[in-house]
Amino acid sequence: MKLLLCKSHVFVHPSTTASENVQGFILVTCDANRPLHEAQLHWVPENSLNQNQIDELMRCDSKLGMPPAAATAASLLSAATNLNDGVLLDTSGAYLSFSLPIASLFSIEFRPPSTSGWWFGSIVLHRRQGAHGGTLPVLFFHDNVCPSTMQKKRDLNKNFDPFTQGEMYWGGIDLRIVVSQIVDLQRTAADNNMWLVNATLDDLRNFSSGDLPSETNLAAEGSGSGSKGSKDNAPGFWDKLEAARWSIMSGIASATSKTERAMASLVSNHPVVKLVEKNQDNPYVAKLLRNPKVQEIQDDFDSARIYLAKWSLGVTEEANKYKLDHQLNASYRQLLTKDLGYNVDTDADFTEEELNRAMQRNFPLTQQKWDSFFDAQGRLQVTVHEVKDFIFHGGVDSMALRQQVWLFLLDVYPWDSSRDERAQIDATLEEVYTQHKAQWGHRTSGRAHSADSGSGEDDSEYWKDQEFRIEKDVKRNDRSVDIYKYNTPNGLAPESQPRSAMDGVAPKIEDGDDDNDGDDDDDDSTNGHWTIRNPHLIVLSNILKTYNSFSPNLGYVQGMTDLLSPIYYIMRDETKAFWCFVHFMDRMERNFLRDQSGIRDQMLTLTELCQLMLPQLSAHLDKCDSSNLFFCFRMLLVWFKREFAFDDICGIWEVLLTDFYSSQFQLFFMLAILQKNSKPIIENLDQFDQVIKYFNDLHNTMDWRDIAIRSELLFVRFEKMMALMERQEELQTDQADQAMVIDGDNESVQQGTVPLPQGKRLPIHSPLLQQLLSKKMVIQREETRTTDSVR
């Protein structure tokens, strides 16, 4: 049994009389053979221990009682000591003592001590609904007599930093540090002391009052509160929570009723917001455009317009950031409703719930949470939908966790597989990959004719050309990303190379220009005629060459390097990255077809979607000869890879990979980008080339989370509009039928509804738009390659 945390002088106060207080230890333990997320929490009374045991635990208190704030699961495990099981056995029946798996808790309330020292800090544990056992005693941390807490306090005072506005330290914090590495611990916004353990997304949503629920929401909750079973377990908790919520609500209510003006002026007086307010009708842009100097530039060439378009977007972006930063959710919400909800029948307006769900993106999937999803066999014990809900709305917390999650997201591992089954899959995939890899290795080494895909001179030339192309593209892909940066045998900067490794490196070329970017500090010799030494680039090249022969009809096409590079970055394993890539390509193959039909379909879908959802922009793009949406080509082809930073791309792709709303959610993401940029485009751009330039230069100008929120709301609106149209059409068909029956007194027919234009195809009849409502992956395969196929 490993002991992860030991804290002494933790008391239970069975009555209000101090003399009846029971002194004890809080312990966190983990079975040496079990995963960390199954760790247990114990409270043992000192009076049930013998002196040796007490001495032992006191030693542990000073050793394990003050974990650093930056502790990780690994650091806790390595610091852990072995605990004699006797301690727990001896105390198991003792008065008030308890042991329970931390994951069985629903929440923990960490109540800090009063600053004056009037009362002790304490924790209240709430069991999950349905968990056995009675109410757990409140545990009080007597900080002033606990050696580890005293010591940590002294240390913290020594390093007192007035600029960290962290919370006050007390004994409970140490428990929280440890517990937060074992389970996913999320603070609720409604009650700052309340932390939820491995909370479901629904709980997280309910407990975060960062958004302002409407009255209807509150009413619904009031009537439905009986269904929350945990209420019986811990009535105090629920009452308190409800009270807290109501006080927040009434606070806001009174603020808005009494000082609506004052609040509004508070917001609108912020300089950035002011700027944007003015920018709404774009007088700044207009004024600048009237300025003779600008006019002159504009006459010369209208790049100034593109600049101004960007500038005005930048200002808006700033203002939105400000709003987000300052939790002015209400105004962001208004902005979203205004931006996305206009010009629609009231039926298609957003509900509070829809807005909340889209805007609430603060709960990423953490390692602890992920672990809690699986049972002892490593089989998922929650629904796939719930996991995807987390990923879609909050993303995956770290690159390390992505390494596990993406294997599921990309269907390499079935969601319902067990740990053993996955080990089996790993072995098979390893074997099959090695076989496929050997195939092209074989071909390149001279014996050219592979039996399965035709033979002859042309064919061997095809393979040669393809491999040449792969190397060329690998050499110039994402070279600013750390692992791909240096062409050295260990991928590290040349300065840190051992002498021997430097010998083969070609001398740095002289550039001849003074304003070198500074980003080409590569050791590469002339014009791409250099050998790849960086181990990660070698793997990229291996995977692509293997894919090229694994998928003989499609083969390697430019852009695939962009798709592979983040996947390998996450997986860091050749075999796994290969299979992730293969599965990703199932979905992406349609982007690369010889006849471009797949990407064309998407652009057509987007055009229809844009006409339906953003009619003003659509009409304007028409005027700019840009209605073919060619400027979206790059973004769709490689899923926005060139427009966002590498880290952001991982976040965006995992949202798209969930198929949470639609298997073609990339089109809604694209639509959101169009929507976000529509105002500056409509106001400033009027030519095909300006539009292309504008979009080609979007790199690093957008906050992807904002775009993600907008995409979700756009989808919600789209779905509603489709449903609305369907209903309306049914209604009219019914009426038309009735009209047929009644025939004669046709005056009364068709009252109330507008007749559908005859012969005009409604958006609901568009198969492309209908397909957007499906979560089933769209697969389009390349046709058989022949010697004269386009390359």
Add this chain to the structure above:
Amino acid sequence: MSSRKKNILKVIILGDSGVGKTSLMHRYVNDKYSQQYKATIGADFLTKEVNIDNDKVATMQVWDTAGQERFQSLGVAFYRGADCCVLVYDVTNTKSFQNIKSWRDEFLVHANVSTPETFPFVLLGNKIDADDSKKVVSNKAAQELAASLGNIPVFFTSAKTAINVDTAFQEIARSALQQNQNDADAFEDDFNDAINIQLDNDTNSCSC
């Protein structure tokens, strides 16, 4: 709007992937070079003010394109209104040289130019900074090809070391300007023709 399209010269760069189209464009427009331009997806352009023969000032729009063949079919939209087409091959890559003719044909099919016979092309053999041992396309072969394509100008360039890039683009600008004016003249002639057609019909326009 208003005063657009005065003297904008539109130049399209075509050629196999990796021959250095993006690098040439950046070298010419920004006088910069990087090993790390990613493979171009879709199309992009840069603009530069040019002074032709110390006489005329114009804005040149240099369009860079994706090199892989299959991406051309969607990208033809931006061929429209081109004033000059630059064909680029890599002197260390025979294949890229062999494909020059098909790039030219591809362009003529899609660009819908008024007079294909006289439309200006310029041939660039890039990467001449490479080791002689790596060079596989001779200057002679290039000159013969240029002659067979209608005596088009040919330049041997290095985007990396800036050899001949400015000279080549001077010529490109000159050709583009010429073409641009021809087109404008042709347009005007057409226009005049339309007006004068009933008065007389002996005007015939081709100032080349």
